[in-house]
Amino acid sequence: MINSERRDVLLQGRPSIDYAGEPSLGSVYGEEEIEAAILSIRHAAHPERGFRISGSEGELFEADIADYVGVQHAITINSAGVGLDMAMMSLDLEPGDEVICPSINFKAAPMAIIGQGGTWVPCEVDPKTLQADPADVERRITERTRAILTVHMNGLSSPMDELLEIAQRRPHPIHGPLKVIGDAARAAGGAYKGQPIGAKGWMTIFSFHTQKNMTTLGEGGAITTDDDLLAQRLIKLRFFGGSDGWGSSYPMTSVQAAVGRVQLRKLDGFIDARRRVAEARTAMLRDIPELTVPYEPPDCRHSYYLYTMLVKREWAGEMRNRLCAMLRELHHVNTIIANPPVHSAVPFLQRHVGDLHLPISEDIGARLFCPPMHPAMSEEDNRYICAAIWDVVERLRAEEA
Numbered sequence: 001m002i003n004s005e006r007r008d009v010l011l012q013g014r015p016s017i018d019y020a021g022e023p024s025l026g027s028v029y030g031e032e033e034i035e036a037a038i039l040s041i042r043h044a045a046h047p048e049r050g051f052r053i054s055g056s057e058g059e060l061f062e063a064d065i066a067d068y069v070g071v072q073h074a075i076t077i078n079s080a081g082v083g084l085d086m087a088m089m090s091l092d093l094e095p096g097d098e099v100i101c102p103s104i105n106f107k108a109a110p111m112a113i114i115g116q117g118g119t120w121v122p123c124e125v126d127p128k129t130l131q132a133d134p135a136d137v138e139r140r141i142t143e144r145t146r147a148i149l150t151v152h153m154n155g156l157s158s159p160m161d162e163l164l165e166i167a168q169r170r171p172h173p174i175h176g177p178l179k180v181i182g183d184a185a186r187a188a189g190g191a192y193k194g195q196p197i198g199a200k201g202w203m204t205i206f207s208f209h210t211q212k213n214m215t216t217l218g219e220g221g222a223i224t225t226d227d228d229l230l231a232q233r234l235i236k237l238r239f240f241g242g243s244d245g246w247g248s249s250y251p252m253t254s255v256q257a258a259v260g261r262v263q264l265r266k267l268d269g270f271i272d273a274r275r276r277v278a279e280a281r282t283a284m285l286r287d288i289p290e291l292t293v294p295y296e297p298p299d300c301r302h303s304y305y306l307y308t309m310l311v312k313r314e315w316a317g318e319m320r321n322r323l324c325a326m327l328r329e330l331h332h333v334n335t336i337i338a339n340p341p342v343h344s345a346v347p348f349l350q351r352h353v354g355d356l357h358l359p360i361s362e363d364i365g366a367r368l369f370c371p372p373m374h375p376a377m378s379e380e381d382n383r384y385i386c387a388a389i390w391d392v393v394e395r396l397r398a399e400e401a
């Protein structure tokens with residue numbers, strides 16, 4: 001962006017919407033969602049029906065998700081956090097069993113491992129993609145490793161084929177090939193090697209929380225799998241264990257499912273819109289030498305849940321924090337640091353792993369920041385955010401000189 005153009009954009013004033021770094025509503029709601037909710041409530045308002053998902057839109061929503069992802073089963077649940085717990089329950093972990101999971105992550109997946117009595121083994125990410133680094137995952141496998149719980153971080157796919165190959169080649173001595181489980185809370189609508197995220201691995205957990213790529217009235221989620229036995233077990237876990245096991249109560253309601261069906265039909269459009277914002281932004285920011293724009297591997301379709309940037313190494317930590325503060329103070333542009341490595345950023349998790357050093361994750365954590373991303377963001381608002389970033393970088397550059 002040349003200087004005069006940037007000044008003109010900034011003079012036009014701040015965007016009409018004060019987007020958070022991770023906006024409170026990640027998708028777009030319209031009359032169709034409202035009508036679907038009203039219809040569904042009307043349908044439920046009868047003593048013979050109610051809000052259960054069985055025999056209602058709930059079953060259709062599950063069929064729609066399975067069809068969209070291209071798997072045999074989709075099981076809806078009331079959050080991805082619960083889905084991660086269910087995934088760990090399905091492993092029947094014994095004390096000392098280990099699950100490898102990246103530290104550049106939201107804390108939900110490590111929490112789920114620990115919650116089921118497992119040992120969380122944090123791994124490094126590839127600094128270019130911010131996804132689990134297969135070579136580092138392999139280095140951390142021991143006789144106690146049961147699973148690789150990878151995250152499709154910030155909307156890009158994890159390197160599933162590499163992880164699945166390692167899982168086959170380095171089996172557990174009793175349980176066989178390691179289970180590869182995907183946390184796709186932030187990645188609905190993304191793709192890997194021509195297939196939607198959620199098609200590969202033992203199971204994949206999606207979130208339909210209010211901030212996510214699609215939402216079922218603010219909370220919700222789903223698990224996809226091709227494993228028939230696992231699907232049966234998950235269905236039992238979701239409602240008090242069926243007739244022969246432990247379980248609890250994790251379902252979503254029929255109204256959430258009815259709205260979810262509408263959102264799922266729009267999901268590809270939301271991702272196209274996010275991608276348009278991301279591509280325009282990358283064109284405006286890629287020439288700033290102090291910053292790195294997000295990388296999309298050629299075999300992936302990034303869903304751009306977040307637009308993750310890095311500052312150069314010399315600007316790690318304090319300077320990155322100043323950049324974010326100046327964006328807010330001078331130009332009202334918010335950012336989010338998503339996410340610093342949780343093995344050191346979350347005290348509970350730090351106590352679990354003890355004195356662990358992950359140099360790559362710690363470096364990335366001190367350099368990353370995410371300017372706002374939203375499928376309904378206008379070209380003007382996106383240009384304003386880019387102009388603000390150019391402006392602040394130039395101010396910091398001048399200070400440095």
Ligand SMILES: Cc1ncc(COP(=O)(O)O)c(C=O)c1O
Pocket residue numbers: 078079080081082105106108109151183185186206207208209220221
């Ligand atoms: C990567 C990741 N995993 C899991 C979760 C948990 O999702 P939910 O809010 O549906 O429990 C989130 C939510 O922010 C997330 O970002």
